[in-house]
Amino acid sequence: MQGKVAIITGGARGIGEAIAKKLAAAGANLILWDVLEDAATETASRLAGEYGVKCKGVAVDVTDADAVENAVKAAVDEFGCVDVFVNNAGITRDGLLLRMKEEDWDLVLKINLKGTFLCTKAVGRFMCKARKGSIVNIASVVGIMGNAGQANYSASKAGVIGLTKTSAKEFASRGVRVNAVAPGYIRTAMTDKLSEEVRTTMLGFIPLGEFGSPDDVADAVAFLAGDASRYITGQVLKVDGGMVM
Ligand code: NDP
Numbered sequence: 001m002q003g004k005v006a007i008i009t010g011g012a013r014g015i016g017e018a019i020a021k022k023l024a025a026a027g028a029n030l031i032l033w034d035v036l037e038d039a040a041t042e043t044a045s046r047l048a049g050e051y052g053v054k055c056k057g058v059a060v061d062v063t064d065a066d067a068v069e070n071a072v073k074a075a076v077d078e079f080g081c082v083d084v085f086v087n088n089a090g091i092t093r094d095g096l097l098l099r100m101k102e103e104d105w106d107l108v109l110k111i112n113l114k115g116t117f118l119c120t121k122a123v124g125r126f127m128c129k130a131r132k133g134s135i136v137n138i139a140s141v142v143g144i145m146g147n148a149g150q151a152n153y154s155a156s157k158a159g160v161i162g163l164t165k166t167s168a169k170e171f172a173s174r175g176v177r178v179n180a181v182a183p184g185y186i187r188t189a190m191t192d193k194l195s196e197e198v199r200t201t202m203l204g205f206i207p208l209g210e211f212g213s214p215d216d217v218a219d220a221v222a223f224l225a226g227d228a229s230r231y232i233t234g235q236v237l238k239v240d241g242g243m244v245m
Pocket of ligand 1: 016
């Protein structure tokens with residue numbers, strides 16, 4: 001990754017920040033997109049200091065097509081190219097399907113799926129012209145197996161998997177690879193909120209017997225982003241302790 005340029009959406013915190021650290025440690029220069037400018041710039045300047053790479057934080061809402069297009073152009077102008085793009089920004093608005101509000105369905109699909117489409121379109125155009133690049137989409141195992149209470153989220157992540165495979169087929173002849181990472185239960189602020197009872201039940205479904213860490217996801221992303229995976233495209237790599245086989 002030495003000297004390569006990577007953009008990470010939702011890169012200010014959580015799994016996005018762990019991915020940013022992993023790529024920075026491997027020598028990549030970074031551009032972190034997030035909705036809140038302060039969060040993006042604060043994380044970016046911290047990582048630049050810690051890892052000695054160039055790192056910039058930018059306010060970009062992935063659902064805003066113009067903002068996404070302009071931010072890709074600005075990245076190319078300032079950094080010279082984009083080698084790696086990680087579609088990580090995502091949200092949940094959980095609830096049982098029969099009670100799910102239409103606005104919660106729309107918002108989750110808009111950020112998780114349409115946002116991934118808009119970013120893939122904007123950066124894919126540039127990468128195809130450059131005849132190189134690696135796009136990594138963060139899906140979820142619930143996009144494969146479903147999950148009660150997450151109709152909107154699981155549908156959005158299933159959509160991300162379909163989008164990954166189609167864009168991989170469309171971009172392959174231009175030397176651009178597209179893969180997805182599907183995390184299972186990862187220790188984050190989201191899973192820390194679960195009750196002890198729910199956590200114990202969930203652990204029963206995980207053969208390796210523990211929740212994953214943001215670092216586990218970041219390791220898989222770094223592999224798919226870099227040249228070690230040069231012959232891999234259109235794949236969904238599950239990082240779930242063996243939960244879905
Ligand atoms: P976090 O909520 O910790 O981080 C997501 C980041 O995305 C936040 O910084 C958030 O900003 C940002 N974001 C939200 N909406 C937008 C938008 N419209 N444009 C740009 N950035 C946005 O989530 P996680 O780190 O837990 O999750 C990261 C990814 O991993 C998501 O795609 C999630 O679906 C996926 N995932 C997570 C799992 C887990 O166990 N945590 C399991 C499986 C998949 P802000 O905070 O300002 O809203």
